[in-house]
Amino acid sequence: MSRARTQTAAILRNELRMFWRMGRRGAARRALGGLGFVLALAFMHAPTFFLVMSFTQRGDGRGGPESAALFVLLFLFILGLQRSLEVLYNRGDLPFLLASPVPVRVVLLTRLLTITATTLLGSGPIVVALVDAGWILVDPRWAWGFVAWVACVGTIAPLTLMITLVTVRWLGARRARTAIQVLGLLFGIGVMLLMQAPQWAAGSSPAARVAARVSFAVHFEVAPLTHLAAAARGDVRGLATLVLVAAAALALARLALARAFVLGAQSAAGDVGNGMRRATGDTRRAWRRAFTAGRASRILRKEVRVLWRDPLLIARCSMQIVALLPMLIGTLMVRQTAGIAGLAFLAPSMVAVTLAALMNANDDAHEFVAASPMSRRSMALARAAAAASPTILLGLAVSAFLAWRAGPLLAALTALGATALSLAMGWLTTCTTPVLTAEERARQRPPRMLGQSMAGMVLGGLATGGIGALDADAIVAGVVLFASAMALAALLFLFQPRRFGNH
Numbered sequence: 001m002s003r004a005r006t007q008t009a010a011i012l013r014n015e016l017r018m019f020w021r022m023g024r025r026g027a028a029r030r031a032l033g034g035l036g037f038v039l040a041l042a043f044m045h046a047p048t049f050f051l052v053m054s055f056t057q058r059g060d061g062r063g064g065p066e067s068a069a070l071f072v073l074l075f076l077f078i079l080g081l082q083r084s085l086e087v088l089y090n091r092g093d094l095p096f097l098l099a100s101p102v103p104v105r106v107v108l109l110t111r112l113l114t115i116t117a118t119t120l121l122g123s124g125p126i127v128v129a130l131v132d133a134g135w136i137l138v139d140p141r142w143a144w145g146f147v148a149w150v151a152c153v154g155t156i157a158p159l160t161l162m163i164t165l166v167t168v169r170w171l172g173a174r175r176a177r178t179a180i181q182v183l184g185l186l187f188g189i190g191v192m193l194l195m196q197a198p199q200w201a202a203g204s205s206p207a208a209r210v211a212a213r214v215s216f217a218v219h220f221e222v223a224p225l226t227h228l229a230a231a232a233r234g235d236v237r238g239l240a241t242l243v244l245v246a247a248a249a250l251a252l253a254r255l256a257l258a259r260a261f262v263l264g265a266q267s268a269a270g271d272v273g274n275g276m277r278r279a280t281g282d283t284r285r286a287w288r289r290a291f292t293a294g295r296a297s298r299i300l301r302k303e304v305r306v307l308w309r310d311p312l313l314i315a316r317c318s319m320q321i322v323a324l325l326p327m328l329i330g331t332l333m334v335r336q337t338a339g340i341a342g343l344a345f346l347a348p349s350m351v352a353v354t355l356a357a358l359m360n361a362n363d364d365a366h367e368f369v370a371a372s373p374m375s376r377r378s379m380a381l382a383r384a385a386a387a388a389s390p391t392i393l394l395g396l397a398v399s400a401f402l403a404w405r406a407g408p409l410l411a412a413l414t415a416l417g418a419t420a421l422s423l424a425m426g427w428l429t430t431c432t433t434p435v436l437t438a439e440e441r442a443r444q445r446p447p448r449m450l451g452q453s454m455a456g457m458v459l460g461g462l463a464t465g466g467i468g469a470l471d472a473d474a475i476v477a478g479v480v481l482f483a484s485a486m487a488l489a490a491l492l493f494l495f496q497p498r499r500f501g502n503h
Contacts, residue, residue, distance in 0.1 A: 007102050011110040019118055037125075044129040052133040065134075065229035066220035072127055073228075076152055079122050080160030083115045087161070109254050116157040116250075120150065131232075144234035147243070152228075154246030158253030165257065295374055296382065303386035306359065337406045338468030344395035344418040345463040345485075348388065348425040349456025356387035356429035357449040380497035384426035391422040410467060413482060417463045424489035425456045431495040455492075459485045 056064070097107045127149050134142030171179055231238035360383075395418020403411035429452045466482030469475075 004103065004106055007106050008110055008113075011097070011102070011106070012113055015110060015114040016117060019114070037121075040125045041128060044125045045132060048126075048129040049133045049137065052130075052137055056138060063218040063220045065232065066222070066225035068130060068134075069225050069228045069232065070220060072123075072130065072149070073152065073156075075126060076119060076123055076156045077160065079119050080115060080153075080156045081164065083118050083122075083157075084161045084164040087111050087115060105254055108257060112157055112161065112250060112253060115161060116153050119153050119157060123149075123153070134232075139233065141234040142232065144239060145232035147239060148228065148232040151231075151239075151242040151246040155242075155249045158249045158257070162253065162257060296378060299374065299379060299382040300385055303359070303382045304389060306386070337402065337410060337471040338464050340398060340402060340405070341410070341414045341417075341467040342460065342464035344391070344398040344414055345421055345460035345467075346457060347391045347394055347460075348418070348422040349453050349460050351394075352388045352391050352422045352425045353429045353449050353452045353456055355390070356384060356426045357433045357452070359383055359387060360430060360433040376497040380430045381427065384423060384430045386426075387430070388419075388422035388426040392419050395419060395422065406471060410470060413467060413470070417467075417482065417485065420486055420489050421456065421459055421463065424459070424492040425452065428452055428455065428492045428495055431497045434498070459489055462488070 052064075098104065128146075131142060131145035131149065134145060167179060227238050228242070231242045396415055398418065399411040399415035402414055429449060432452065433449065462481050462485035466478045466480075466485060469478030469481060471478075
């Protein structure tokens with residue numbers, strides 16, 4: 001084996017070991033992490049099989065494979081962008097590798113292979129369930145979809161890394177972070193809207209909604225989606241072309257992106273979030289406002305600024321927005337209004353909780369908070385409000401749509417519920433997430449937030465059930481469910497913020 005291959009194999013083994021051990025200290029936690037992956041893989045089969053069965057039984061299946069191919073491509077693209085962001089912004093070993101005798105092309109190749117492998121692992125639960133449903137329920141030839149999946153990831157991995165590097169060059173590292181984060185979030189929401197658009201236009205009849213979904217899928221029978229679907233079904237020329245494109249993309253990226261990779265990595269490492277220097281007049285006005293504004297507003301602005309400048313916070317939550325989609329498929333098929341409102345009610349259990357937990361975990365200045373004249377409760381409330389802001393905006397957007405679709409009452413309740421649940425979950429997580437030590441932050445240990453997420457799902461489920469009952473004219477049940485969710489959310493504010501140093 002040549003020296004370059006030996007270096008590539010050694011670095012790649014270390015990369016994958018770091019990925020698997022991230023946040024899993026000890027053999028027991030790594031085993032539980034593997035068990036969790038297997039359970040997620042098994043859980044995703046139930047809604048996917050149900051969706052494929054309902055689609056094939058109500059129509060001739062035209063457009064179904066193409067629409068599934070589009071969904072998978074978008075999902076892989078979002079996941080690849082997230083992995084590319086982590087390669088540029090969250091890997092402290094990159095400057096050492098670039099300064100070592102290892103050739104730059106070897107470093108780039110190992111990063112590309114790492115992105116490819118981790119994208120395969122991250123997309124496994126959804127894509128494996130989709131391919132299994134195809135070859136078990138429809139046609140055994142759909143088992144070739146596994147090969148097409150690997151080839152698609154091999155093509156998308158260098159593409160997303162190139163997009164990240166070009167965006168850094170055009171916009172600068174700080175603006176590129178925000179742009180890519182927002183792009184991933186919009187993709188996730190756009191997929192949900194695209195899947196449900198024909199049903200919203202079809203009316204309230206279940207048969208009409210199914211017919212609209214089947215007829216709408218026919219519009220996806222266009223190239224290159226038809227070629228991709230044919231490759232996934234085992235078409236020799238299509239599958240061979242896809243594999244060759246993936247191999248060529250990886251090879252060309254290794255040759256063409258080496259210099260851009262170094263420049264982009266250096267730009268990312270050198271960027272500390274400083275924007276363009278303000279003009280003198282703007283600086284004077286900002287200085288005066290800093291002493292005239294209230295302390296609460298200033299600390300809130302600081303927390304929001306930290307949220308939007310962090311390179312990975314929104315990116316991680318964009319993937320969790322996409323993960324909400326399978327959970328809402330069944331609800332959307334039964335009661336559209338409840339399903340749409342459920343997106344706003346369940347998002348806080350993942351997004352607001354994750355943001356608050358990561359903001360606590362990534363905070364390097366807890367001693368300054370402890371020395372501040374402001375109360376711990378005021379500081380925690382500002383962080384909770386900042387973590388809740390994305391899902392509050394999502395809830396307001398959903399309520400605006402429901403105002404047109406279901407009337408002002410359900411829209412107002414959705415806005416109220418999304419705001420209350422977002423603030424409550426942000427507050428609960430801010431108060432209960434342990435402060436990580438410097439060693440734990442250096443190991444990139446993720447914070448523990450399973451209990452907070454489960455509590456948010458319970459409250460979101462109650463609120464969703466209340467909206468669904470009200471939409472079905474079950475007034476008493478709807479009021480009881482929704483009021484229970486709001487009352488339990490209010491009780492969460494009884495939690496007190498942790499003191500600095502309590503782990």
